[in-house]
Amino acid sequence: xxxxxxxxxxxxxxxxxxxxxxxxxxxxxxxxxxxxxxxxxxxxxxxxxxxxxxxxxxxxxxxxxxxxxxxxxxxxxxxxxxxxxxxxxxxxxxxxxxxxxxxxxxxxxxxxxxxxxxxxxxxxxxxxxxxxxxxxxxxxxxxxxxxxxxxxxxxxxxxxxxxxxxxxxxxxxxxxxxxxxxxxxxxxxxxxxxxxxxxxxxxxxxxxxxxxxxxxxxxxxxxxxxxxxxxxxxxxxxxxxxxxxxxxxxxxxxxxxxxxxxxxxxxxxxxxxxxxxxxxxxxxxxxxxxxxxxxxxxxxxxxxxxxxxxxxxxxxxxxxxxxxxxxxxxxxxxxxxxxxxxxxxxxxxxxxxxxxxxxxxxxxxxxxxxxxxxxxxxxxxxxxxxxxxxxxxxxxxxxxxx
Numbered sequence: 544x545x546x547x548x549x550x551x552x553x554x555x556x557x558x559x560x561x562x563x564x565x566x567x568x569x570x571x572x573x574x575x576x577x578x579x580x581x582x583x584x585x586x587x588x589x590x591x592x593x594x595x596x597x598x599x600x601x602x603x604x605x606x607x608x609x610x611x612x613x614x615x616x617x618x619x620x621x622x623x624x625x626x627x628x629x630x631x632x633x634x635x636x637x638x639x640x641x642x643x644x645x646x647x648x649x650x651x652x653x654x655x656x657x658x659x660x661x662x663x664x665x666x667x668x669x670x671x672x673x674x675x676x677x678x679x680x681x682x683x684x685x686x687x688x689x690x691x692x693x694x695x696x697x698x699x700x701x702x703x704x705x706x707x708x709x710x711x712x713x714x715x716x717x718x719x720x721x722x723x724x725x726x727x728x729x730x731x732x733x734x735x736x737x738x739x740x741x742x743x744x745x746x747x748x749x750x751x752x753x754x755x756x757x758x759x760x761x762x763x764x765x766x767x768x769x770x771x772x773x774x775x776x777x778x779x780x781x782x783x784x785x786x787x788x789x790x791x792x793x794x795x796x797x798x799x800x801x802x803x804x805x806x807x808x809x810x811x812x813x814x815x816x817x818x819x820x821x822x823x824x825x826x827x828x829x830x831x832x833x834x835x836x837x838x839x840x841x842x843x844x845x846x847x848x849x850x851x852x853x854x855x856x857x858x859x860x861x862x863x864x865x866x867x868x869x870x871x872x873x874x875x876x877x878x879x880x881x882x883x884x885x886x887x888x889x890x891x892x893x894x895x896x897x898x899x900x901x902x903x904x905x906x907x908x909x910x911x912x913x914x915x916x917x918x919x920x921x922x923x924x925x926x927x928x929x930x931x932x933x934x935x936x937x938x939x940x941x942x943x944x945x
Contacts, residue, residue: 572635572648587620587645589683594650597693598660598671609672609705613657615689617648619677621709622749624821625776628676630813639813644749647683654692661700670703674732680710682749691719698723705730707773711751711759717766724768733760734773736805737782738790745825746778757798764799772800776808777851779836779843780829788858796862803864805855807848811841 574592581589599612618632622644629639637646650656660666673679679690694716697704704727706713706720713731723729735756737743743753751759763770772795777783782791795803810818815837823830836843843851859865 576651584620584682584686587647587682589686590646590648591651592648593652594656596660597650597653597657607672607675609670609675611669611671612675613653613671613673613679613693614676615650615653615673615679615687615693616677616681616683618643618646620644620647620682620749621678621747623709623747624818625746625778625808625810625814627809627811627814629817630811631676633813640817647681649683649687650689651687653689654696657693658696658700661696661702666700666702668700668702670705670728671697672705672707674707678708678710679706680708680712682710682712684710684712690716694719694723698726698729701727703728703730705732707732707734709734709747709750709756711755714759714762717762717768720768721766729768730771731763731768732771732773733763733800734775735760735795736774736777736791737787738794739782739787742778742781746781746821753794757794760795760798760800764801769801770799771802771804774803774805774855777805777855778808779847780832781826783851783854785854785858788854789861792858792862792864796864800864803859805859807843807851809841810837815841 572590572592574594576591576593579589579591580587597613597615599614601607601610601612617635618637619626619628626643629643632643632646633639635648637643673690673693679693684690694704704723720729720731733756735753738753738757740752740754743750750756760770760772774791774795777788782788792803808818819830819833822833836847838844842848856865
């Protein structure tokens with residue numbers, strides 16, 4: 544194979560492989576084996592590390608609807624200018640801008656370490672989410688092929704799993720996912736928030752385009768797998784027009800998406816600075832509007848989010864996507880009834896807000912997970928909804944403050 548010349552040799556020391564590699568590591572990354580740059584991935588540097596653990600426990604009190612995650616990569620060549628995970632790269636002494644896009648840390652022993660962790664008597668077979676920080680099917684996966692081993696380890700151990708990705712390389716693993724789904728609940732979500740190919744190329748330049756992701760949704764559904772869609776972020780003045788939303792939800796319905804979760808752009812520190820630089824450079828006429836809309840915080844104004852939620856509800860209803868359900872980790876683990884309610888658990892009512900309804904607390908919107916991205920454990924396929932007929936198109940004007 545084309546990567547054979549760069550394969551890790553048994554017995555190679557970090558010093559030896561570093562000396563033989565075209566790029567030497569600049570940072571003292573824990574477990575660093577070597578640093579590699581290749582012509583096939585121009586502009587990207589891979590830092591190969593051996594991890595001691597790959598199962599990450601979500602911090603107590605988190606609003607995310609799962610408790611465990613795996614991130615086989617850190618950094619992401621998808622280079623989405625709006626990516627919320629950018630700041631996490633600074634924990635490795637990289638920057639949240641270009642380094643996040645081009646300095647990719649690879650946990651080359653992820654599958655082996657995971658099997659050992661899952662074999663521990665203390666493991667309770669709780670749902671594990673992948674794609675929560677950086678994309679597991681970014682281009683690096685074509686080189687390192689970590690995901691087949693990870694999926695196999697989770698399924699063989701009886702651990703439910705879900706994957707969120709923009710990467711069409713996922714199609715390679717559809718047979719493996721089908722096999723895993725016969726063993727454990729498996730959820731798949733595709734991230735797609737626009738159908739405009741030119742806009743996608745500008746704001747997420749390293750991703751497969753919208754048409755390619757729509758084809759992936761269809762392939763997953765044809766394979767009998769559920770496929771929810773994370774239609775986030777909707778970008779103010781760029782992808783929130785009626786024409787853009789109609790095109791998006793119409794295309795998702797036609798592709799067979801089992802549910803859609805949509806919401807506004809979220810600009811947390813580390814992401815905000817990078818995105819605002821991009822807006823000022825590419826759309827200077829919008830720079831002032833974005834500053835006013837987001838103020839000094841991470842969230843768009845309540846008025847905007849309420850307005851957008853109304854538009855999302857309308858177009859989901861129009862295209863037969865209303866009523867789709869989200870999930871919490873309990874749905875996959877089978878520990879609770881499908882309504883997700885649990886006495887004393889503040890995450891028990893997540894499902895009620897997955898339809899795109901406005902939440903007064905923006906953090907609830909931030910913590911959503913793709914609706915319709917897990918199988919119906921009761922065995923009931925989601926009935927196809929027909930669009931609302933005879934409904935009048937409601938007033939669509941944005942609130943005047945932006």
